[in-house]
Amino acid sequence: MGIEILINVEEKEKRVAILENDKLVDFFIEHPEDRTIVGNIYKGKIQDIVPSVGAAFVNIGEEKNGFLYLADINEFNMLDNEVDLSMENNQQKPNIELKKDAEVMVQVTKEPFLGKGARLTTHVSIPGRYLVLMPFDRHFGISKRIDDRQERSRIKDILKPEISGKDYGIIVRTAAWGKDKNLIMADLHFLLNLWDKINKISKRSKPPALLYEDYDLVLRTVRDYFTEDVDLYVDSKIEYKRIYRFVCAFLRKLVKKIIFYRGDASLFDKKGVEREVERIYGKKIYLNCGGHIVIEQTEGLIVIDVNSGSYGKKKQRQEEAAFTVNSEAAVEAARQLKLRDLSGIIVIDFIDMQQEENRRKLLNTLKMALSEDKAKTDVVGISRLGLVEMTRERVRRSIESISYKDCPYCYGKGRVKSEVSMVGYVLRYLRTNLLKFKPRVANLALHPEVATRMTNDNRNSIRALERRFRKKINVIPQQGLHIEDIKLY
Numbered sequence: 001m002g003i004e005i006l007i008n009v010e011e012k013e014k015r016v017a018i019l020e021n022d023k024l025v026d027f028f029i030e031h032p033e034d035r036t037i038v039g040n041i042y043k044g045k046i047q048d049i050v051p052s053v054g055a056a057f058v059n060i061g062e063e064k065n066g067f068l069y070l071a072d073i074n075e076f077n078m079l080d081n082e083v084d085l086s087m088e089n090n091q092q093k094p095n096i097e098l099k100k101d102a103e104v105m106v107q108v109t110k111e112p113f114l115g116k117g118a119r120l121t122t123h124v125s126i127p128g129r130y131l132v133l134m135p136f137d138r139h140f141g142i143s144k145r146i147d148d149r150q151e152r153s154r155i156k157d158i159l160k161p162e163i164s165g166k167d168y169g170i171i172v173r174t175a176a177w178g179k180d181k182n183l184i185m186a187d188l189h190f191l192l193n194l195w196d197k198i199n200k201i202s203k204r205s206k207p208p209a210l211l212y213e214d215y216d217l218v219l220r221t222v223r224d225y226f227t228e229d230v231d232l233y234v235d236s237k238i239e240y241k242r243i244y245r246f247v248c249a250f251l252r253k254l255v256k257k258i259i260f261y262r263g264d265a266s267l268f269d270k271k272g273v274e275r276e277v278e279r280i281y282g283k284k285i286y287l288n289c290g291g292h293i294v295i296e297q298t299e300g301l302i303v304i305d306v307n308s309g310s311y312g313k314k315k316q317r318q319e320e321a322a323f324t325v326n327s328e329a330a331v332e333a334a335r336q337l338k339l340r341d342l343s344g345i346i347v348i349d350f351i352d353m354q355q356e357e358n359r360r361k362l363l364n365t366l367k368m369a370l371s372e373d374k375a376k377t378d379v380v381g382i383s384r385l386g387l388v389e390m391t392r393e394r395v396r397r398s399i400e401s402i403s404y405k406d407c408p409y410c411y412g413k414g415r416v417k418s419e420v421s422m423v424g425y426v427l428r429y430l431r432t433n434l435l436k437f438k439p440r441v442a443n444l445a446l447h448p449e450v451a452t453r454m455t456n457d458n459r460n461s462i463r464a465l466e467r468r469f470r471k472k473i474n475v476i477p478q479q480g481l482h483i484e485d486i487k488l489y
Contacts (some may be wrong), residue, residue, distance in 0.1 A: 005225055007218055007243075008267050009236035016221045017273045024276045025372075026225075027339050030217035036396055037062070037108050038310050039199060039214030045207040046102045057117065057370050058106055061208035064117035068106060073122050103207050114299070126191055126198075126212070129223060129250045130176035130184050133191035139169035146177050158184055170193075175227060183251065189420055217247055226254060233259045235267040280339050280399055285332060287311075291325040293333055297342070297400070304333050304348045306386075322351040323358045326386075334369035343375065343394035350386035359376055363388070409482050417484050422450045423458055427465070429486055434469040437488065441472045444488035451477035 006017040018026035030036070040058040049056045049070075050438040110119035126133045138161060142152050155172050163170055176184055198212050205211065217224060218239055226232055226247070234240050240260045247254050261267045268274040279285060286292045290311035296303045304331040311321060333348055348366075353359055363382050370377045377394050401443040410416050417425065426446065434442065446454065454462065454475050462473050481487070 004271070005221060005230055005232040006267055006271055006273060007221070007232070007234040007236070007239060008168045008219075009234070009239050013274065014217050014239075015268070015277075017215060017268065017271075017277065018225060019271065019273065024273055024274070024339065025335070027277060027280060028217055028221065029399060030401065033453040034397070034402055036111060037118060038111055038342045038395055039108065039127075040210060041107045041126075041212035042066075042107050043202050043205050043207045043209045043211055044104055044120070046100055046104065049100060053125075053459075058104065058120055059208045060106065060118070061107075061121070061210065062112065062118065064112055064115070066106060066118045066120040066236065067116065068104075068120040068122070072120075073104075076093070077122040079198040092400065104220075105202060105211070110394060113394065113397070124252060125171075127173070127223070128187045128191045130172060130179055130187045131191060132171040133188075133195060134169035134171065135195050137169040138167065139171075142172040143174040143176075146172065148177075151177060155184070155424065159188070162188065168192075175198055175224075187250075193281040218451075223244055223250075226257070230253065231257055231259060233261045233267060233271075272417040280336075281403065285336060287325065287328045287332060289325055289328050291329060293329050293336070295336060295340075295342075297398075298342060302342050302344060302346045304329075304336075304346065306333075306348065306350045308351055319354060319358065322353050323362065326350045326353065326362050330362060330366040331369045334366060334373065337392055338373045338375070340400060341375075341396060341398045343392045343398070346390050346392060348390070350382070350388065351469070352386045359386075409484070416482075419449050419453050419483070422447075422483060426450065426454060426486060427458070427461055430465055430473070430488075433488055434471060436467065437469075437471070439471075441474065443474045443476055443487075443489050444483060445478040445489070447478045447481045447485065448479060450483060451475050 002021070004019045006019065008015045008017075012031060014030045016026075016028040017024055040330050044058040044060040044066065047057045047065050054070045056068045056070060060066050062246055104122060105124060106120040106122055107124045108118045109121050112118045124135055125137075126135070140156075140159070142155055146152055146155070155176060159170060159172070162185070166215045166452075170188070194212075201211050214220065218234075219242070222232070222243055223246075232243070234243060237260065238259065243258055244255060247258065260269070263270050266274065268277065283296065284292055284294050286309075291309040292307050294305040294307065296305070306326060308321060308325050311325055329350065330348075336342070337346065350362065353362070359382050363379065366388065367379055370379065370390075373392070375395060380392045382388045382390040406413075426444070430442075430444070444454075462475065465471075466473055478487070
């Protein structure tokens with residue numbers, strides 16, 4: 001019971017599952033060729049400036065140039081004199097004008113997506129165990145999840161004197177709650193030293209250049225999730241040693257919470273997680289009440305449909321039944337969005353409810369469930385038809401896009417032609433192609449089920465084509481042939 005981190009390592013895949021009271025609450029996966037560049041810091045060069053969209057394209061050495069909004073440029077982060085920092089009309093902020101080939105330090109905030117380059121920012125931030133250093137922003141903030149006034153005041157008393165008058169900013173992470181001054185200050189000094197190294201690399205590097213690479217999945221998980229109340233299991237000796245060394249550098253007493261799993265059964269099977277992970281890739285998710293949700297993804301939109309299922313058959317008022325299913329569906333939908341790392345525009349089609357109070361309660365339930373998500377979400381509202389429009393921040397590729405590719409048979413449609421449809425398609429194909437087919441005998445290879453339909457139900461149509469084109473047509477069933485394939489020889 002409690003919180004557990006499970007790290008499963010294979011030769012070409014790393015998976016991390018986070019459990020709370022034996023329930024899967026977070027899941028991550030990483031392949032060597034798909035390693036994220038989010039968090040990486042680059043010395044880049046401005047390639048193009050597009051005033052119409054208020055953005056610049058920056059060469060950071062990746063396949064596609066990164067995308068940088070001009071409004072997201074930090075005046076303190078300029079690496080040469082190719083920018084105009086003049087003040088106009090007593091503005092509080094300089095009037096920044098970039099020029100082509102200007103050098104700039106940028107950080108990746110979103111992965112390249114659908115042929116587009118990575119999203120960049122000049123507001124560089126370097127996360128540590130307890131703090132986030134912002135070298136170009138003079139800002140101090142504390143995580144909203146540290147909601148105890150005395151604790152917030154204590155942390156301010158520790159850090160305010162240290163950063164007062166300095167040219168950098170700090171954000172205090174939730175993990176700093178209750179930590180003593182020495183640990184917090186050690187993290188700050190580590191980050192400042194790291195930033196000093198990044199600066200030195202930048203000064204001797206020509207753009208495009210990688211200045212700082214964020215940790216891989218395993219070490220990011222340890223940094224962001226591993227605390228005193230968490231048990232960490234890992235099934236790889238190599239990763240166990242890496243984690244051990246990493247933890248020793250931050251908080252040695254956590255070493256005893258690292259457990260090397262040696263069992264014969266896989267770690268995920270032993271902990272009962274494998275089946276739950278497989279559900280992440282399915283469209284239909286069943287609810288405890290008997291209802292279910294269906295998740296459909298398109299390129300630009302995600303639709304979640306809520307169905308009452310067997311619960312709707314129970315003897316209960318329609319409004320009450322709808323509210324019960326919707327409430328459970330709202331919690332599960334938020335959980336699935338987080339587990340699958342789905343993002344973009346999302347529409348949830350809840351079961352219709354007539355009472356305004358129930359719609360308001362449902363919306364609050366959804367927002368409460370989404371509050372546990374680290375990705376930014378924005379819920380627009382709920383219509384009288386039960387539709388909720390919302391967005392979820394896109395940072396990395398979804399779990400499904402990492403693990404799956406479009407079907408080479410249906411090409412991502414999720415459907416193939418039926419045998420009946422294929423028969424009509426084959427007849428049209430023959431009418432078109434027999435005109436150009438010179439041999440007197442035409443061999444037609446088809447999927448066995450399609451071939452059976454052709455010879456049994458459409459023999460007259462084939463004879464008519466034989467008379468019309470003066471050719472003999474042999475229908476040949478071929479095992480292993482895709483149902484939509486046709487071979488004419």
